[in-house]
Amino acid sequence: MTLSFTYQGSAARIVFARGASARAGEWIEKLDCRRALVLSTREQADAAEALSHRLGGLSAGVFAKAVMHTPVTVTEDAVNVAARLGADCVVSLGGGSTTGLGKAMALRTDIAQIVIPTTYAGSEVTPIIGQTEGGAKTTIRTQKVVPEVVIYDAELTLGLPVGMSVTSGLNAIAHAAEGLYAEDRNPISSLMAVDGMRALKEALPVIVGDPRNVGAREKALYGAWLCGTVLGQVAMSLHHKICHTLGGSFDTPHAETHAVMLPHTIGFNAAAAGGELGPVSEIFGGSPGQALYDFARSIGSPMRLRAFGLTEADLDCAADLAAKNPYSNPRPIDRASIRFLLQEAWEGARPS
Numbered sequence: 487m488t489l490s491f492t493y494q495g496s497a498a499r500i501v502f503a504r505g506a507s508a509r510a511g512e513w514i515e516k517l518d519c520r521r522a523l524v525l526s527t528r529e530q531a532d533a534a535e536a537l538s539h540r541l542g543g544l545s546a547g548v549f550a551k552a553v554m555h556t557p558v559t560v561t562e563d564a565v566n567v568a569a570r571l572g573a574d575c576v577v578s579l580g581g582g583s584t585t586g587l588g589k590a591m592a593l594r595t596d597i598a599q600i601v602i603p604t605t606y607a608g609s610e611v612t613p614i615i616g617q618t619e620g621g622a623k624t625t626i627r628t629q630k631v632v633p634e635v636v637i638y639d640a641e642l643t644l645g646l647p648v649g650m651s652v653t654s655g656l657n658a659i660a661h662a663a664e665g666l667y668a669e670d671r672n673p674i675s676s677l678m679a680v681d682g683m684r685a686l687k688e689a690l691p692v693i694v695g696d697p698r699n700v701g702a703r704e705k706a707l708y709g710a711w712l713c714g715t716v717l718g719q720v721a722m723s724l725h726h727k728i729c730h731t732l733g734g735s736f737d738t739p740h741a742e743t744h745a746v747m748l749p750h751t752i753g754f755n756a757a758a759a760g761g762e763l764g765p766v767s768e769i770f771g772g773s774p775g776q777a778l779y780d781f782a783r784s785i786g787s788p789m790r791l792r793a794f795g796l797t798e799a800d801l802d803c804a805a806d807l808a809a810k811n812p813y814s815n816p817r818p819i820d821r822a823s824i825r826f827l828l829q830e831a832w833e834g835a836r837p838s
């Protein structure tokens with residue numbers, strides 16, 4: 487076997503410990519910053535206010551208007567608020583939506599970011615930023631948006647509802663599964679993908695039965711970090727393309743869409759990348775698509791695209807879009823196959 491690869495680690499400093507978010511102020515100072523704007527969604531405004539209170543004089547205030555898909559209008563509002571309050575950094579407390587807002591602000595102003603993730607989406611360790619303007623979503627990769635510090639504190643994830651824990655965990659597993667067959671994968675990304683998947687496979691069933699089990703929460707967060715790092719390092723393929731298409735064109739919910747599609751896209755690609763997907767079989771037990779399907783069902787994941795209000799006509803349109811622009815994928819992509827796997831996902835059938 488010949489080895490040939492390029493590898494670049496992330497510039498983000500990772501701080502991983504229970505209770506570590508209580509020391510966010512120290513990290514603000516280590517970054518030579520003085521006033522942080524705390525970002526969150528409206529749903530997590532109370533947690534953001536509490537964090538702001540703990541930061542005392544290091545907090546410039548709270549901006550609790552982050553929403554899904556990073557609309558440019560919200561970012562511009564946040565940039566103006568940060569300037570008005572004299573903020574020199576942000577502390578993003580939340581999931582991918584809140585992290586996305588901080589990254590979009592950094593893209594425009596280079597403002598320093600400390601991220602405290604509370605889901606398993608993984609955006610905090612990627613150089614990827616997706617934004618929406620006038621209904622159109624554009625995604626770019628740039629090191630400019632990589633946060634300076636990421637604080638993983640499992641105690642802040644204890645309240646993540648079970649349903650969201652399940653879909654967000656499957657979203658993370660999707661990054662790792664596609665990372666295994668990425669053309670530009672490297673030995674480190676593959677190691678992280680395998681360990682990340684294994685951690686989530688072990689943690690998610692425990693969380694379903696006991697959501698406040700901090701050991702399982704910690705393991706899931708560790709897995710999310712690894713899987714997110716894989717997403718940030720290597721190119722994604724069919725699975726992410728289809729989920730992006732469904733989310734962008736039909737506004738299907740992000741993590742749930744990943745959860746439903748995962749067994750079908752990975753099952754499809756297993757025909758061409760069975761060797762690369764060997765760890766999926768080993769960890770989940772069975773052929774990759776069916777094993778992921780059985781695992782997702784066992785932890786109560788949504789299983790049917792139909793539940794998101796999609797019609798069969800929408801599937802035709804999604805298949806056209808997903809087959810249109812060429813992208814790297816281990817198995818050649820043709821429209822008929824994509825339409826077939828969308829149908830199976832729509833019905834919630836076990837992948838054949």
Ligand code: NAD
Pocket residue numbers: 527528529530553554555556580581582583584586604605606607608609610612613614615616642643644645646647650654717740741
């Ligand atoms: P999210 O950030 O939209 O969160 C969903 C909801 O859950 C929000 O209301 C949020 O406030 C709430 N929430 C989050 N953590 C919670 C907790 N611990 N307790 C209670 N409520 C909590 O969802 P997400 O799946 O994390 O992120 C999705 C967004 O992130 C999408 O827009 C997606 O495109 C983006 N994303 C980007 C990247 C990237 O690399 N750029 C990677 C993954 C996801």
